[in-house]
Amino acid sequence: MTSPSLPLPARSEGWGVRLLAFLERSHARALAILVVLSLVSFLPGFVTLQPFDRDEPRFAQASKQMLESGDFIDIRFQDEGRHKKPVGIYWLQAAVVSAAEAAGVPEARTTIALYRLPSLVGAITVVLATYWAALVLLSGQVGVPARRAAFLAGAFMAGAILLGVEARIAKTDATLAACSVVAMAVLARAFLNRLSPLPAVLSVIFWLAVGLSILIKGPLLLMVGGLAAAVLSIRDRSARWLLGLRPLWGLAIVAAITVPWFLAIWLKTGGAFFAESVGKDMLAKAQSGQERHWGPPGTYLLAFFGTFWPAAIFTAIGVPAFWRERRMAWVAFCLAWIVPAWLVFEVLPTKLPHYVLPVYPAIAILTAWALLNGDVHRRRPLATIATVLIPAIPLAIAAGLGVFAFRYDGTMLGPALPGFALAVGLALWSWLAFVRDRAVSSALLGVVSSLALSVSVFGVAQPLIPSLKLSPRLAAAARSLDCAEPRLATTSYREPSLIFLTRTDLVLTDGAGAAAFLAGGNCRMAFVEKRDEDAFAAHLSQTGLTPALVTRVRGFNINGGRQLDIGVYRTGREGASPPAAQGQQQDR
Structure with missing residues (x-):
């Protein structure tokens, strides 16, 4: 291995390296710790966080309507077809909720945490599959213990802000990322060991991941993996290594997973699903900033320092090492995984942070390797200044939430202050460790700071901010309509979360329409902005x-x-006259 381009100062290993050495002695131990880190990072707020408008309740409501209607082919939101993404995530969500109902869970269909379980499982899978992918890529490399780097890469993913958010949101991106990293790990095995046959079971795993990813979010994994395979084939002037994946098997497996539903939805909608999902959704994102999500090229690069915090700072410092070693096969694979897809996302006018999530595991692996190889240290240009972002991010989040809560709810978030202080203190310790040339210890402290921040923000602070919970509070008011067939309407506030938490037949109207709605019968309620x-x-x-x-x-x-x-x-109960007196209760 090429020596680092800058001489390193003399230093001892530090407690971080010793801790990783202890963890690497057992795969079971390392994986168990990664699961614990994932649960500590992803579970706070998993139940208490309100349905997060707008995408999450759209997915959950469509899954709920499948259970209500018994139609598991078409995807609908109220009376409209939701023909943007394939059916995979809706089936997973519906299966979880159906099982919960069978187990006697009360109000399962309006319990958002149940719909989030596929995302939670997907996010944990991302962490564990990153560990596996790092072992595939780094086994046999000189200088950096593969297990040590694999654990650190998995820990980076467990602590990453973006994955933590997606683990709590009932939509496609965490499960898609899980499929992606599993498939890319097998692709790496095929590329790095192309002189030996790929075990059949790995080929099956690869194509199962591809098929499931298509059923969840269409061709995104095909783009990421296809671009990587094309770049690597050009690099080697041969694509014969791809034959190790058994593509004929693959076509059969992918077809078995995807074709039945695609054919069924084609027949049911007369091709409308494909016209909308490709023509109105996919192409619209490629041509313009869909739904006000436009951003210039470079948006993902700027957002990266927040979405991949705390590891992003170490990644930036390690970039010269990645470039220096670009001719190494495993580094070339990681770069082929990251760069082409990233450039495509930067060129597309529609910018959403989660689009680049499938390439984050490769970044985590490169970053872990650079840290353990001694390429991330305080003598890199601007390194000490850059690592100020480690404490700056939790400090900014804590301050922003505190100001928001005081302004809109008049609360001080007192119960969350110890957790915020711990997160900021650990981040400061991380920065000091880096300044003292303990980069690995600094990275581990950053991950622990991220866990403390997750507990503080999602587990403690957000339940104390009722101003963000409009739909749950309106849904609670709707439950006072204790009759067999309550009817509900809303005016300008039409968020999908309100539909999900109340009724599928929620009437969307205006001020005059709300008055006419209430006059139409008893046991009715209208939400009038x-x-x-x-x-x-x-x-x-x-x-x-x-x-x-x-x-x-x-x-x-x-x-x-x-x-x-x-x-x-509201009007009166069924069988009663509409009440004449107006109540004066105020929900603040």
């Missing part, structure tokens, strides 16, 4: 109806960045 109340009151005066004001729900809608004030109005 303040800007709609003039029209609501004017129409009520024409009907002679005086519904009860049950409560007012005030909060902050992240989508649109607006404060909202919503009046909750």
Whole structure:
């Protein structure tokens, strides 16, 4: 192995290296610790975090409607077809909720945590598969113990902010990332050991991962893996190594997984699914910034320092080492995994942070190797300044949440302050360790700081900020309609989370429509945003109806960045006359 380009200062190994040496003695021990790190990182807030608008409740609601209708072919959101992604994630979510109902879990269909379980399993799989991929890539390399680097790479993924967020959101990206890293680990085995036959079981695992990924999110893994395979084949001037994957087997396996549903949805929708998913969703993202998610080239690179914190800072310092060793086969594989796909995502006008998640495991592996190889140290240009971001990120998050909670809820987040202090303190310790030339210890402290931050933000702070929980508070008000067939309507506040937490037949209307809705019968409730109340009151005066004001729900809608004030109005119970008196309760 080529020696580092800069001379390293004399130093002892530090406790971080000794800890990794202890963990590497047993795969079982290393994997068990990675599972624990994952659970500590991903579970806080898993149950208490409200459905996160807009994508998460759209997925969950569509899965819920499958259970309500018994139609597991078409994907619908209320009365409209949701023809953007294939059916895989909806089946996984529906299966979990159905099992929970069979086990007697109350209100399983509106319990968002159940719909998140596939994402949680996917995120844990990403961490463990990163460990496996690192072993595949680094076994036999001189200078860096493969198990040691594999554990560190897995720990980086467990602590990564982006994966932690996706583990808590009931949509496709954590499970897609799991399929991606599993498939890429097998592809790495085929490339690095192309002189020996690939075991049949690994070929089957590869094609199962590809097939499942297509059923979950279409061709994204094909793009990432296909670009990597093309670059590596050009590098070697041969693509014969791909024959080790047994492509004829692969076509049969992928077809068995995907064709039955694709054929069924084609017949059921008359081809409308493909017209919308390809023509209106995929191509729209390639042509313009869909749904206001536009960003210039370089957006992912800037976001990387937050989404892959804390490891991103060490990655940036290690880039010269990656480039220096680019001719090594395993480094070339990682770069082929990362660079072509990253460039495609940067060129596309639609920018969403999770798009680049499937390449993060390769970055984690390169970063772990560079740290253990001595290429990440304080003598790198700007290294000490760059590592100031380690404590800066948790400090900024803690301060931002504190200011938000005080402004919109008048709370000080006191119970979360010890956790925030611990996260910031560990991050400062991480920075000091780096300054003292203990880079590996610094990296491990950064991961532990990330765990403390996760517990503080998701487990302690967010339940104390009711202004962010508009839909759960409105849904709680709706439960006061204790009758057999309650009816609900809402005006300008139309977030998918409200539909998911209340009723699929929630009526979306305006102020005048809400008044007409309430006049249409008893046991009805309308959520009327303040800007709609003039029209609501004017129409009520024409009907002679005086519904009860049950409560007012005030909060902050992240989508649109607006404060909202919503009046909750109801008519009487079934068989009773609409109440004439208005209640005065205020829900703050």
